Amino acid sequence: MRSIGGTARRNLASVAGAAAIAAAVVAANAFTCGIGWRMDVTESSRYSLPPEAVTLLGELPDLVIATAYFANLPEPLADARAQIEEVLAEYERLSAGELTWRAADPSKDPRLADELTSGGIHPLALADRGERIWFAVRFEFRGEHIDWTPLDPAAAAETAAADFAQHLRRLVQGRPRIGITRGFGEVGETAALREPGLGFANLYDIAPIDWDRRTDAAYLDDIDLLVVNGPTEPVSPDAIALLDAFIMSGRPVVFLIRGIAWSREKLPEVMAGGEGKLGFQGVPSRHGLDGILAHLGFRIGPDTVLDEEGAPGFIPVGRLSWRTPLYFPIGHVTEAGRTVLGSSRGAPIPFASTVEIATGAAGQGAASGPRRPALTALLIAGPRARMVSGGHRLSEDRLEPPAGASSGGSIILAAVAEGAFAHYPGAAPGPMLGAEVPAGSPEQTRIAVVGSSVLIEDSLFVMMESAGEPAFWGSFVLFDRLLAWALREPTSAERGVVDLRPLPPGAEQSADLARWTVAGGVPLVASGLWLMCAWAARARRRREKARWLRLVS
Amino acid sequence: MRASAAIARRELADLFVGRLGWAATSAVAAVCAFLFFPRLAAARVATAAPLLDMLPLVLLLVASALGMWLIARDRTSGALAVIRACPVSEAEIALGKYAGGLAAIAVILVGTIPIALVAGVIGDLDPGPVAAGYAGAFLLGAAYLGIALFAACAVPEPLAALLAALAACLLWSAPGLLFSPSTGALGRALELASPVLHYQRMARGIVELRGVVYLVTVAVVGVALAMSALELRRRR
Numbered sequence: 001m002r003s004i005g006g007t008a009r010r011n012l013a014s015v016a017g018a019a020a021i022a023a024a025v026v027a028a029n030a031f032t033c034g035i036g037w038r039m040d041v042t043e044s045s046r047y048s049l050p051p052e053a054v055t056l057l058g059e060l061p062d063l064v065i066a067t068a069y070f071a072n073l074p075e076p077l078a079d080a081r082a083q084i085e086e087v088l089a090e091y092e093r094l095s096a097g098e099l100t101w102r103a104a105d106p107s108k109d110p111r112l113a114d115e116l117t118s119g120g121i122h123p124l125a126l127a128d129r130g131e132r133i134w135f136a137v138r139f140e141f142r143g144e145h146i147d148w149t150p151l152d153p154a155a156a157a158e159t160a161a162a163d164f165a166q167h168l169r170r171l172v173q174g175r176p177r178i179g180i181t182r183g184f185g186e187v188g189e190t191a192a193l194r195e196p197g198l199g200f201a202n203l204y205d206i207a208p209i210d211w212d213r214r215t216d217a218a219y220l221d222d223i224d225l226l227v228v229n230g231p232t233e234p235v236s237p238d239a240i241a242l243l244d245a246f247i248m249s250g251r252p253v254v255f256l257i258r259g260i261a262w263s264r265e266k267l268p269e270v271m272a273g274g275e276g277k278l279g280f281q282g283v284p285s286r287h288g289l290d291g292i293l294a295h296l297g298f299r300i301g302p303d304t305v306l307d308e309e310g311a312p313g314f315i316p317v318g319r320l321s322w323r324t325p326l327y328f329p330i331g332h333v334t335e336a337g338r339t340v341l342g343s344s345r346g347a348p349i350p351f352a353s354t355v356e357i358a359t360g361a362a363g364q365g366a367a368s369g370p371r372r373p374a375l376t377a378l379l380i381a382g383p384r385a386r387m388v389s390g391g392h393r394l395s396e397d398r399l400e401p402p403a404g405a406s407s408g409g410s411i412i413l414a415a416v417a418e419g420a421f422a423h424y425p426g427a428a429p430g431p432m433l434g435a436e437v438p439a440g441s442p443e444q445t446r447i448a449v450v451g452s453s454v455l456i457e458d459s460l461f462v463m464m465e466s467a468g469e470p471a472f473w474g475s476f477v478l479f480d481r482l483l484a485w486a487l488r489e490p491t492s493a494e495r496g497v498v499d500l501r502p503l504p505p506g507a508e509q510s511a512d513l514a515r516w517t518v519a520g521g522v523p524l525v526a527s528g529l530w531l532m533c534a535w536a537a538r539a540r541r542r543r544e545k546a547r548w549l550r551l552v553s
Numbered sequence: 554m555r556a557s558a559a560i561a562r563r564e565l566a567d568l569f570v571g572r573l574g575w576a577a578t579s580a581v582a583a584v585c586a587f588l589f590f591p592r593l594a595a596a597r598v599a600t601a602a603p604l605l606d607m608l609p610l611v612l613l614l615v616a617s618a619l620g621m622w623l624i625a626r627d628r629t630s631g632a633l634a635v636i637r638a639c640p641v642s643e644a645e646i647a648l649g650k651y652a653g654g655l656a657a658i659a660v661i662l663v664g665t666i667p668i669a670l671v672a673g674v675i676g677d678l679d680p681g682p683v684a685a686g687y688a689g690a691f692l693l694g695a696a697y698l699g700i701a702l703f704a705a706c707a708v709p710e711p712l713a714a715l716l717a718a719l720a721a722c723l724l725w726s727a728p729g730l731l732f733s734p735s736t737g738a739l740g741r742a743l744e745l746a747s748p749v750l751h752y753q754r755m756a757r758g759i760v761e762l763r764g765v766v767y768l769v770t771v772a773v774v775g776v777a778l779a780m781s782a783l784e785l786r787r788r789r
Contacts, residue, residue: 040759
């Protein structure tokens with residue numbers, strides 16, 4: 001009886017112990033799940049939300065539903081997917097139930113795929129893959145939605161946290177209104193920019209500005225940012241006055257100005273080279289903005305920058321697309337420019353003109369001391385870039401006159417300025433303006449100048465869409481970052497997001513060498529360590545044996 | 554505890570004074586290096602992700618084999634009976650063997666660190682995810698070893714113990730290792746239960762308390778079950 005009782009007690013103790021351990025395990029896991037403590041150890045804190053996102057999540061008035069559409073992703077995007085899902089999970093975690101996310105696979109649901117396509121989410125087209133690649137996130141809030149598609153798929157994971165904050169803010173608080181000028185020979189229309197799925201329409205409320213017709217002060221009242229979209233005809237004094245008044249109000253302006261105006265009507269027969277060949281005549285652009293630009297501290301050179309190390313391909317000139325053997329320059333982001341453009345490394349700037357910076361301009365002279373505007377070179381051409389000044393002609397295979405000597409990397413393609421600017425005296429208020437213009441702009445007024453007007457040209461986007469040309473995404477990203485900077489929006493640049501850490505040139509050879517070195521080196525070191533351990537063990541045994549022998553003797 | 558430490562030292566010495574431990578370390582490092590560097594070159598981005606992605610499978614195999622080796626070797630040689638004859642409890646035996654196995658896993662993982670270091674020389678590697686990934690790999694190895702030790706204690710046949718450990722670890726790790734869990738409540742539950750998904754988060758640079766606690770508790774449960782299994786075997 002005693003034996004049976006002892007066994008029962010032991011069994012009971014075992015069961016109680018197992019139950020206690022199980023309870024402790026469940027409790028510990030439930031407790032830590034509830035706490036939700038996490039630490040982001042990445043150098044760029046890429047999984048941590050920017051402060052503005054945390055604030056925004058705390059103030060969400062209603063439920064936001066995020067749906068991630070991912071399907072058929074190739075290797076780099078598949079990695080990015082996991083990281084983006086981490087970011088979405090973090091948004092959900094910090095939203096206190098006001099944001100929830102889910103995943104959907106459009107490749108398995110043709111009806112969903114059709115709905116997305118008609119609603120503005122298009123599958124990515126990669127040249128070497130037949131499948132449709134879905135890589136987008138839709139945020140829905142009170143019956144409205146905003147879509148996120150990565151502007152730069154290669155950096156999608158790096159910028160997702162900041163991008164989502166920007167999209168949520170747009171969805172909940174509304175989109176900034178961007179005016180894009182037209183009427184003085186501006187090269188592109190803005191219709192395509194309003195199309196869903198082309199990027200900017202998602203994030204900004206695009207409004208065409210007919211500054212050749214209306215120049216009254218109230219015209220730009222609801223505009224948050226003005227894009228001067230490359231006029232090629234002389235801008236009227238009234239329009240310049242309107243522009244000056246806009247700057248004096250402290251709102252940002254992005255100048256996209258090309259120093260050369262292109263046309264194909266005046267091409268001589270000798271350059272046209274026969275039927276079917278296209279050619280263009282370039283003459284210095286008479287946009288009439290030289291005065292106000294010089295006043296602000298900039299000068300657009302009457303030239304075209306070419307770079308044999310740049311990007312070839314289809315480019316839009318006016319409304320035409322045209323393949324050129326003349327390589328257009330890559331605008332490389334300067335060290336100072338990284339504070340504006342963040343992780344963007346650069347972008348092709350087709351037929352760019354030089355941007356010169358004059359620090360002692362009249363518009364800055366009026367503002368003294370700490371209010372003096374700071375001018376920063378944003379993009380520079382490569383060291384082998386060359387330029388051709390004045391009027392010149394292009395055919396498919398010729399440039400006359402030929403481009404000059406290499407610049408050595410000193411050509412600026414874009415620059416920004418921030419500070420208080422003086423009123424442009426050349427812009428006396430015209431009869432229609434009818435408002436008193438202040439003598440100076442508020443502090444920290446932001447101006448950006450790019451020596452090209454094709455950044456937002458319609459045909460560029462249409463071609464990007466149809467050809468899936470990744471080179472142009474760089475221009476798209478660059479322009480988006482520039483707008484975000486001008487509008488003082490927290491961007492990935494301000495969050496200090498680091499670059500994608502590309503391998504240096506020659507890394508393939510280094511990796512191959514490392515493969516054999518490590519695969520052979522570790523066994524070699526292990527053999528050495530084994531010999532040492534064996535020797536140490538033998539020495540120890542000898543010592544112990546000697547000790548025993550001493551004891552015995 | 555002193556007995557456990559002595560057993561752990563003995564296990565470690567058997568592995569690394571002999572050739573087996575170093576051979577395993579070399580083989581794991583060589584295979585990982587051989588597979589990792591071409592993937593690094595193809596990715597064109599400085600990342601240790603391809604290396605860290607390999608570690609769960611490597612650890613699953615290593616821990617299963619190690620768990621079997623720790624018990625089966627002593628069982629077949631009769632050393633286990635000798636140890637049991639000493640004033641040592643079953644808990645101390647299991648704990649000692651587990652600690653020895655865990656140290657061996659740590660050495661094997663350290664053997665792959667040169668790969669990450671060389672990758673860091675080739676490109677500008679983010680050290681955070683690499684460090685977190687290795688910490689996660691150690692915890693994952695600890696959890697696998699706990700399960701493998703339990704299987705080895707519960708199943709007397711060495712081959713059957715190895716297969717049982719492999720099957721248990723593989724089944725447990727399937728969400729994440731073999732497939733991505735679907736969405737919805739089931740997907741979330743699988744995600745919470747999968748050790749590989751917890752590890753993958755660490756390898757991406759997110760250290761979560763729930764993941765750490767989960768892997769540690771699985772290891773603790775594994776050792777506790779191994780103690781119970783040894784105790785039951787002794788009673789029989």
